[in-house]
Amino acid sequence: MSEMTINLKIWRQKNEDDPGRFEEYKLPGVNEHMSFLEMLDVLNEKLIKEDKDPVEFDYDCREGICGSCNLVINGRAHGPKHKTAVCQLHMRTYNDGDTIVIEPPRAAAFPVIRDLVVDRTAFDRIIEAGGYVSVKTGAAPEANLIPVPREISEESFDYATCIGCGACVAACPNSSAALFTGAKIAHLNLLPQGTPEREKRTLAMVEQMEKEGFGDCSNYAECEAVCPVGISISSIAQMRKDYMKAVF
């Protein structure tokens, strides 16, 4: 098993008001089986021992499902591996002596909290605007009273798999949240359960998305390319179709 030395160039920023800057670190002893975030853990152990501030970054499940991690690596959200969240990226992707640039996802709607940690509560507010079916606890009919054709259920499911990481926003030249918003709209609007609120939901979520300062979608499709779970931009088409229906 070979060990690598990796050159890291990492964005450091003390808080939202600090202008921030890149700092460089040389990290020896990187093992190919380490995940990318484990490599950062090892860097932080080294920094702590040298009495330097560790690098702050968001993470939780480290299994690619919680959507916490959201680093931009060499300019690409979640790094080079297709349909892979950064916590599932392994160092075997890199070679000895490589230089890796790590930044937070940059968008006006995602202010930096510290280093690579950003505030993504704008996403919560988009869901809050209408990303649900208004059913109260206890008011549900028996589950099999609502048959859903399997194809519809599966298509809806494809959109429901969004992990809310924000890579789509980071990758978009307009910092648009259309993929995130479209995915939730498509998930719910395709289902019979979501139909009664379809128009209201679509209008409210789209309006909130604009209010949060996300840009418009211009069909670059960069979002789909970086999405760790492969959400299709057809969700954006669904959102637009439902939006037009709701407006006219």
Next chain:
Amino acid sequence: MKLDPKIPSGPLEEKWEKHLNDIKLVSPNNKRKHKIIVVGTGLAGASAAASLAELGYNVLTFNIMDSARRAHSIAAQGGINAAKNYQNDGDSVWRLFYDTIKGGDYRSREANVYRLAQNSNLIIDQCVAQGVPFGREYGGLLDNRSFGGAQVSRTFYSRGQTGQQLLLGAYQAMMKEVHSGKIKDYPRQEMLDLVVVDGVARGIITRNLVTGEIQKWEADAVVLCTGGYGNVFYLSTNAKNSNATAMWRCHKRGAAFANPCFVQIHPTCIPVSGDYQSKLTLMSESLRNDGRVWVPRKKGDKRPANEIPEDERYYYLEERYPSFGNLVPRDVASRNAKLVTDDGLGVGDTGLAVYLDFRDAIKRDGIEVIRAKYGNLFDMYENITDENPYETPMRIFPAVHYTMGGLWVDYDLMSNIPGLFVAGEANYSDHGANRLGASALMQGLSDGYFIVPYTIGDYLADADLPKVDTGHDAFKEAADASSGLLDKLLAVKGDKTIIEFHRELGKILWDKVGISRSKEGLESAIKEIRELREEFWQNVKVPGEANYYNKYLEYASRLADYFELAELMALDALDRNESCGCHLRDEYQTEEGEAIRNDKDYAFVSAWEFVDVNGKLETKLHKEPLEFEFVEMKQRSYK
């Protein structure tokens, strides 16, 4: 300390309904005057918060992540059980109840478990109405699978990401109430203490994780939904931020901690690859429906798996347990993996792994069928290990996964501190000494949607709650204690990192308070934990300061609690002179390694009262006897 389980009288089937008819209601006018704090927004917390808000209460929600949607419930893969009997295979509420209480090795309350089975069907209805995309058949109706040792197909699933879809359903229900104004949501806030006024829970202290500010919050009741404590082991399948701090601090304020030694070790996880390893990844046990578990018959057989002929493969689960085979419960599968690796039959570089092989299933059903069932899990495995499980068997090994122990609660899910309710994995309530697959999601949602919202009303209707605000001395004392602890950690300025300490603590627990335990091992674990705890307070190095975002400071404060909890776990394991469920004491097993339960002396819930930590943890043990009126306690046999 008074521990009254308050189980309603009457026939098992009627207890909950009778209780619902008996409990007091709070009028809509009065609900609006009550403020309830919900800490943790996973399945239990988000569902409780949404339901309480719908009823008209004012709810404050707190979680340590950047959004409620990140809670660790999201990582559950396999599914959620319900007694719908859609498959016409003879399932019923009784059978789900019976399997759960038997699976827990008769160390849980009949009444609680029966209610869980009753609520299971309501949960499925609720989630479907929310738009949770469960797997469906071509006719458009819901599909089920058999899971984790059940002989009926009662598990509802959403591909390999059931937890994610259920959590998003509960999170969305919660955001609906944020929109309505009934919930105020506070992400990136960590609960550091419970505020108890005149013996009653009246609020919490939090640290704003962005600014570092210590904040005080008052309420009429607190619902703790902060998950389990598996991360005490350092390596586990739990998400990295899952921790025991909220529950431990409640324990230190007087809440009894029940059955702390009951820890589930999941048999199908990806093995450890090196020291840098930060967590372990679970592979859903649905894989055991089609995968066959084996090791080479010969010690030190280093041939690649595919070159080992059939008669030199030891399918140890199939041989030892012919009727259940690869589908034995988790504790049995984990223990057997340890037995074969202890015998030197383990595979892979470390020898700490066994094979899970799909060769025969692929031959029988075709690769496309297997891909459709497990494609995402196979991809995940390949991504982590760089090996293709369609061609070569997976390597798996047990890992800490779930903690059945937790804060003691009565039938209403209230702890022994009035006003402090505990739901989901944080309570000890339903799983006894071992949890069956696909029942964690069920319990979290049963507690949150269908129990706490009613029982909290019963408490509030009767409680004498004089007005208390955050200016009260109890709030000041608790806030000062919280910030004092952080200052103390920062002041140590030692040489050893937090991770180094945690890794050492985890190793002690894994070796001596893990899959199997012995008197001798537990006594030495207690000694080692104390020594390491002392060293921690002398020599830990915590970077940075308290007045900004500082994840390592959060971590250090959680580790300080783990050092105390770890000792309690070992004490509890030492006190329980029997083997039951996940708790295997070497001294109490048959020659074949099967657990020997002692119902005469140990059919009780151990509920520990915290006294103090002065070098050693000072505690008092209380026992809640478990009475079995409706089922006969049998020795579990999966032969």
